[in-house]
Amino acid sequence: MSSILDVHNLTKTYKNGSNTLTVLDEVSFTIEKGATFAIVGPSGSGKTTLLGLCAGLDRPTTGWVSLDGHELHKLNEDQRAALRNQTVGFIFQNFQLIPTLTALENVMVPMELNKTAGAKSKAMDLLAKVGLAERHHHYPTQLSGGEQQRVSLARAFSNHPKILFADEPTGNLDEETSEKVVNLIFDLNKEAGTTLVLVTHDLELAQRTQRVIRLKGGKIVADQLNVA
């Protein structure tokens, strides 16, 4: 199987006056197409930073990332945006729905950016899949956290992404809701054959993926395969 994400010697440092803070230190790994993958580690260990670099939301200090065969450092901001639009889906801890759009419209946005035909009916289908068909006209503030996260899940899958990045998708949710959302993520993922990169500090959740890497102080301290 070919790889979809290639991370090579990735280092990220922040300058703070005279201090240099190394957040990621020479991180390397490769993810195969269709795999499920978890990044775990304590808060502040650099998980979000790593995810941001993998998705091309930020530039590394040194090292490079290759996403679906595109070396991100060779693309400009707009090209990376286009790549994200076509190949990447996102789920965030704090949902990040656009507060001024309804649930349905939030799901439609990536398809509309992509000029996909029939965006509305597809978006309705997706909302139905996450169980929110009858809430489509509600604004994010009218939805509970779990519902918001399900809308963002629908949005993430709307463009048939090859890879889905999820940054602590259940961090803001209670246990029961988490369970529902996680199941949805894995179900939709299986159905679409998407690669999943899951950032979490929930070890139980991490066990449901095929491979787990553990970050600590910006370094990979463990890389383990789960037996299904």
Place this chain on the structure above:
Amino acid sequence: MKDFTWLLKMAWRDSRRSRSRLFLFISSIILGVAALVAIQTFSDNLQQDIDEQARTIIGADLVLNSNRQFPPDIVAIMDSIGGEQSSQVSFASMVFFPKSQGTRLVEVRAIKGNFPYYGEIDTDPSQASRQFQDSKQALVDRTLLLQFSSNTGDSIRVGDLGFGISGSVLDAPSQTGITATVAPPVYIPLQYLESTGLIKKGSRIRYSRFIKFDDPSQVGAVMEAVRPRLEKEDIDIDTVQSTKEDLGETFGNLTKFLSFVAFAALLLGCIGVASSVHIYVKEKLDTVAVLRCIGAKGPQALWIYLCQIIAMGLLGSVIGAAGGSALQLLLPTVFSDFLPLDVSLSISWQAIFNGIVIGLTISILFALVPLIKVRRISPLRVLRSGYESADDRDPLLWSIYVCIFGFVLAFSYWQGIGDWGDAFVFTLALLAAFAILSLVAKLITWAIRKFFPTNWNFIWRQSLANLYRPQNQTLILIVSIGLGTALIATLYFVQQLLISQVSFSSRGDQPNMVLFDIQTEQTAAVSQLATAHDLPLIQEVPIVTMQLIEVNGHTKSDAVEDTTIAYPKWAFNREYRVTYRNHLIDSEELAEGTWDSTSMENRDTIFISMDQGFAENMKVSLGDELLFNVQGAPIKTVIGSFRKVEWNRVQTNFLVVFPKGILEEAPQFHVLMTKVNSPEKSADFQREVVSQFPNISIIDLNLILSTVNEILDKVAFVIRFMALFSILTGLIVLISSVIISKFQRIKESVLLRTLGAQKKQIMAINALEYFFLGSLASTVGLLLALASTWALAYFSFDSTFVPSLWPLLMVYVIITGVTMLIGLLNSKGVLSKPPLEVLRSEI
């Protein structure tokens, strides 16, 4: 294309929840556009009315005026023109009302013929204006009749002759409310002028001939043939065409000034647009980041918001234009006392179009400054809220700044300054004010952080810290409130300055009565009469009237034909009233040259002294040769000195002063100034003078002063009326910046509430924060206003500006108070809701 419709759709959707806020920013340009459209509509209508009514203003196709009797050959020329003609001789004189024993200065118009040919002298009864010439009858201004409780049928004495009053004048050609109050008109038949005994050499008399052509289209051709001959005799030629041009110029200046005031309102509106869009964009940063994250390109994000701005800008401009068109209904009422014509009310599509284009341009240009950031919002914000990409300067921003600079420059030129250099200076000054305010804001945030008073109590510390915390509004609020304060205060100070310039300084020992047209042989007797009435002889000066023929050998026609000769045409057209003396008086001082040279001892050259400002306007310098025509005798003179004259003192001041020993024998009249303490004494003395010397005119300065004050009040009202727009716009800008900034403060207030802060504490924190902002901004704004007013006073009005404390304090208190008030009203909205609801609501 499909992309574009999607952008429109996104813009529409995104605006749904924030339309009221979008409207807020656009409301700040509504008033500016309204003021602009109102003024321009008024000015368009005025121009059209001038074109239509010029004929009735001069009352004939051609009017010839002269300060001397027309020579026989000119009379022959005029007679040969044919058509219908009327003659008029007019001058200022005292009249006497036997019924009430009152005397008053009026303008006597002795007339023969059917003038006016267009329009009419509006009298009561109406047939009086056509019949009074048949017998010894007079038409008297209505307010004059009221003042001396006389009626039609009573009598009036003009010079040595009594006339029956056959009608009261309600309105006459080229008459405004103001001219009629200073010297109200009295019409008498020309055939009786001789026997009034008022025509003596030296009095200032105006001879006019009104001509109605059988074929008015011939005026131009006929005038071309005789113009050189007429101009040689210093005869003024007024045609319908030249009246249009003169009026157009005069009122063009008026409307230009007013549209400049409207422009100030619009500029304030620009600040409002920029500051509120700035804050709007800050709110939208996260939305844009999400859009970017899921693949929207920078320009796409920009367009979504630009579409919103364009729509709102258009809406605001259209509302403004509609409001402005309605507003112009008020303007003619405000101006009626100044205008010699009736202004019609109609919609000017040109003005509306201009207003909308300007409003839209301004919204887009000024909104782009903050909006352009949207292109570069990092998608990383999605993961890390508050993340701002490294502040690399956007080159496009500079092109927008250049556009704005160009726009303000072009607009201020076109809108009233009318000179590229001055417009440039004005634009630079605005820029400097902007820079100073930004600098002050930056300095303040830096200083507070550096010298933070850690031992103050929580509330003070919290409100102070709000000034520099991330997401603070310090810069934008200080710049917008400060610039607003500066513009409004400058307008106010300049108004005070203008009013103080024209009002007379009335010190205790100043004269309040002026006797003029005194013949040389009457001077001794008049002085005696004054002394007999216990009146002081404060000043007694001779006056000789003359005409300028050549400057350094150049005549008027040279100056007209040769553009390299800078001497202005008006210098040759005006009448010079000149006195002669060998000393300076206390309202003047020597500015340049030597006064001594004005003495005639052992000298052949006649050195004269000129008012410095006048000489500057006339573009002459020391040593230049001026040739005057003194009632027929040419006199060659050289400019020996310049004087600086304090014109607003009650004095007889002169532009040109001759030395003694030249003009003694020239036809002249004398002016006597005195001071009368009571109205009864004044009436007694006036009556005596008029009965003994009917040719002498008396001006009661108390009367004039109250008239002048009345006029000034009206002028001040017009200025205030226009300034009101700036002030209201400023208020809206203030309200919108503060309201919008609320959305930045809510999160924090809610958090504090959740942590257990009490209502009072949060109110106090907000109030203090806005108090700091309001104080700082209004103080800096006031300092800027003081500086700009001082500069205007020094460079444009040639005077010094002395600020008074109270207005300064007032502006400070009002601006700071309003800022605080609005800030408080704002936080009330947050406090009245439970924190939970606010947390859930979109912020």
